[in-house]
Amino acid sequence: MKSLLKKLLVPHHLEYLALDKDFLIQETSLQVQRFADFPEEVTAGSDVRLPFPELVGTEEILIEIFEGRLPNFEFKAITRILENGSRLYFDMYIVEFRNDDNYQRLIIFFEDVTDRMGLEQTLVQATNEMNILLSTLAATNNYVEKIITSIAEVLLVTTASGKIKKINQATQDLFGYSESELVGQQINALAAEGESLQAVSQQQPQSSQTNVEVVCTAKTGEKFTVAFSCTAIPSEIQGISQTMAALQDFVYIGRDVTDRERARKRKLAQYVTTRILSTSETIKKALTAILPVICDSLGWDTAELWMPEAGEKLLSGSKRITAVSDPNLLRCAASWTKGSVSIPKFAKFGEQMTCGLGEGLPGLVWASGSPEWIADVTESDSCLRREIAAAEGLHGAFAFPILGDCEQENSENSVLGVMTLFSCEVRSLDEELLQTMV
Structure with missing residues (x-):
């Protein structure tokens, strides 16, 4: 409970309501109305379920909290559409308050989480094609790793000289190599004799989405045709004397088109x-x-x-x-x-x-x-x-x-x-x- 109260003591993020045992509003903070679905209903004596319909159906939970059998309850990421068309996101925290004079109330705290939810929504939209629920990702490293893993197409990241730095699971499945077997190898090792994978990065403009078909060889010796596109991305700067070419990595995205061929x-x-x-x-x-x-x-x-x-x-x-x-x-x-x-x-x-x-x-x-x-x-x-x-x-x-x-x-x-x-x-x-x- 201490950690919860500590989190709630952020003045510009928090508003509150105090309820009696019949869920009637007894006390409000100054700007709590902005979180209500019907702001005009946020008045003393009103049933809290009118301005906050999310509470309909939670009566048993509220009674459990009021009678001390449940410590607290939370609603996450509730959404309101404002008059200007923008969205307001907030969390609700419900706790019971009792003093020495046997004064008892249900306290509902409201925390504005619009900024946090806006960032999550931006990430979800940016990676919508990959069908990843970015809200489950706790850190940037996990986020990137899950994106790479979930891509159905072959993905390889190489240095400017063609040395493989990163591959995804689809690459391992198609070529039959483990990640440890490929990382550090030249990308041309995957191409069939007479073919060049590294040439894909040189045959098309960096911004082009044109696919270049390359005959590749799996670990088993089987040959198949993969359509590759390639994009240059900035890499970490390691020295002022490095050329621009050396500061670039290349991302190869490939799709097996053997059946089509x-x-x-x-x-x-x-x-x-x-x-x-x-x-x-x-x-x-x-x-x-x-x-x-x-x-x-x-x-x-x-x-x-x-x-x-x-x-x-x-x-x-x-x-x-x-x-x-x-x-x-x-x-x-x-x-x-x-x-x-x-x-x-x-x-x-x-x-x-x-x-x-x-x-x-x-x-x-x-x-x-x-x-x-x-x-x-x-x-x-x-x-x-x-x-x-x-x-x-x-x-x-x-x-x-x-x-x-x-x-x-x-x-x-x-x-x-x-x-x-x-x-x-x-x-x-x-x-x-x-x-x-x-």
Whole structure:
């Protein structure tokens, strides 16, 4: 109680009312009317619930205080709209007073907290997009930390030289690194080979909101596309001789747009494939042209077309020396590999091997008629060339059936062939691409 009275002895902040046991006003301070919803009702003998409707429903609490069973009660941040449109915020403190002459009153103290609430409202408005209740933040450090943590997008703060100073949880979730692993490292360590994250701060004006898309690499080796914007902010001054550039930190905000990029590339692949099929003279010419298009558009490094005898008969001018004699076996009828990728043993073994129903990745798809996705073939028993793939740096794989009206002896399905795609990167499941090929 002493601490409460100590707080209340601030003259220009406090006004009061004295009530009897029937909640009738017996005494008022000079300016207590300014806190009332109906100032004209703040008169001796009036029911306090008329000018202060907030007290309606609290009668049991007031009686508890009056009879000494409850020490006090508080109302926080009550709001009044003034005639000029501004807002008045105040707190109410209710206590019981009794003297030696058995004189007893309920005392309601009023404290103007408009300045404090105004500051809190300003902070809430400034960070409304982040949906943080700033009223729960007790200190500036906690406030800033909670903002950074709550941002759904990737956030990195770096020095002018690109050294990472701060990251948020979204950055850790996307890249797979802990904060201790990234702080102190160069921001370009997150970019894929041939990409530069630090260049984002130099490619656009400091005030620009333009996003720059950068291919990044996670701790697992997975690649994805992030759209970054970058803003320069002043850093702490450490010396008079420092240049202006050295006095700046950079805040990078990024959003994972991998799904959007994949969708765009899929549409491009579908468009180009349709055009090739409509303009090619033979199926073989079409397939030869489609393989690199699929790889380039969907981000794969090598592609193979596997066909049984019935399917391969559709290819004119085959360069095979040995004819396909077993209709129940798949052979690699065509393949394409990106020029920057060297997989001679993998490609040669593919040209020589055959797959039966359910054998290897092509055989699995041939048997099921459904696409298959392998994040890393070096860890999968489904890939017959697993050891060669590991030696030559292949990891991700995707295979899907080519459906047609192929009617061949001893065949009950309409799978004309199987397309297999391989990547030098570990590839997490692309559910939309998988469903597209179903």
